[in-house]
Amino acid sequence: MYAKQYEITLPADYDMGIIRERVAGRGHVLDDRAGLALKAYLIRERGVHGSPVHQYAPFYLWNDTAAMSHFLVGGGGFEGIVRDFGRPVVRHWTGIATEAGPARGAVPRAATRRLTQLPAEGLAEKVAEETEALRDLTRRHDGVHTAALAVDPHHWQLLRFVLWTGAEDVPPGDDSTERYEVLHLSSPELP
Numbered sequence: 001m002y003a004k005q006y007e008i009t010l011p012a013d014y015d016m017g018i019i020r021e022r023v024a025g026r027g028h029v030l031d032d033r034a035g036l037a038l039k040a041y042l043i044r045e046r047g048v049h050g051s052p053v054h055q056y057a058p059f060y061l062w063n064d065t066a067a068m069s070h071f072l073v074g075g076g077g078f079e080g081i082v083r084d085f086g087r088p089v090v091r092h093w094t095g096i097a098t099e100a101g102p103a104r105g106a107v108p109r110a111a112t113r114r115l116t117q118l119p120a121e122g123l124a125e126k127v128a129e130e131t132e133a134l135r136d137l138t139r140r141h142d143g144v145h146t147a148a149l150a151v152d153p154h155h156w157q158l159l160r161f162v163l164w165t166g167a168e169d170v171p172p173g174d175d176s177t178e179r180y181e182v183l184h185l186s187s188p189e190l191p
Contacts, residue, residue, distance in 0.1 A: 001037065001095030002062045003150040003159060004072075005113075006081070006088040010054040016045055019056045020183060027184035030077070035067025036060065037098070038146065038187040040163060042111055042180035049167065049179040056085075057180060059111065059161060061098065061148060063189050093150030093159045097131045098191065101144025101163075108145040108163035108185055112176035118156045127151070130158055137162065143169025146190065 010016075023041045030039050040059045044051040062068040070076040072090065081088065119126055127149075134149045145163035152159065163182065164170055170179065 001098055001148070001150070002065060002068055003060065003093040003095060003148060003161065004062070004068065004090055005057060005059045006090045007055055007057040008081075008085045008088055010056065012046055012054065014054045016043060016054055019043055023183040026080075027186065030186040030188070032188050033067070033071070033077075033186065034188070035062060035064030036071075036186065036188050037063050037190045038163075038185060040108070040111055040180075040182050041184040041186075042182060044178065044180055048181075051179070057178075059113070059180075061095070061190075063191075091152070093152045093157075096127060096149040096151060097134055098149075099134055099138040099144075099147045100191075101138040101146060102142045103145045103165045103169075106145060106165045108165055108182045110164040110167040110170060111180040111182050112160075112162045112164065112170055112174060113178045113180070114160040114176040116158050116160075118151070118158050120156075127158070130160065134160065141169065141171060 027041050038061045042057045042059055044055040046054050072078045130149055134147050138144045138147050143165045147162045150159045
């Protein structure tokens with residue numbers, strides 16, 4: 001599994017209805033994309049859940065790197081983002097674990113992302129601890145749709161990404177660094 005995300009930060013007075021319409025009109029295009037586990041069409045709105053910005057920030061989990069590459073640089077879809085918004089930085093992580101939550105059959109409406117720095121020493125222990133914590137999260141919270149853990153070995157950061165049935169399902173005190181609204185979920189090959 002490979003994770004990737006690009007963040008398009010928009011002006012403070014940007015009409016987020018434009019992004020909502022974009023996703024409503026185009027989101028279904030990846031509903032059957034070969035090699036794609038999921039694409040969560042995410043937004044953050046300034047002032048909502050503490051967000052300082054308006055942002056369009058799709059998140060992907062890919063099962064097939066060739067399909068991911070085709071999407072990104074082979075004319076498989078990303079050129080629409082480049083045409084409409086310019087070429088954003090695309091962050092990417094190597095997958096460690098993906099867990100199905102009790103709400104896998106529901107439509108997720110919220111997502112959280114946590115990025116943490118990994119230690120130089122005790123790396124294997126920290127990853128094992130976070131993997132078990134991810135499993136525990138999916139067992140303890142009925143509102144979890146899918147949870148994933150991945151690593152960025154360039155910056156040595158650990159990513160925890162969770163899809164929730166709704167913002168109200170995110171537990172109080174959750175240590176995520178970003179919270180998102182999910183506008184659409186394409187999940188053609190989600191295990």
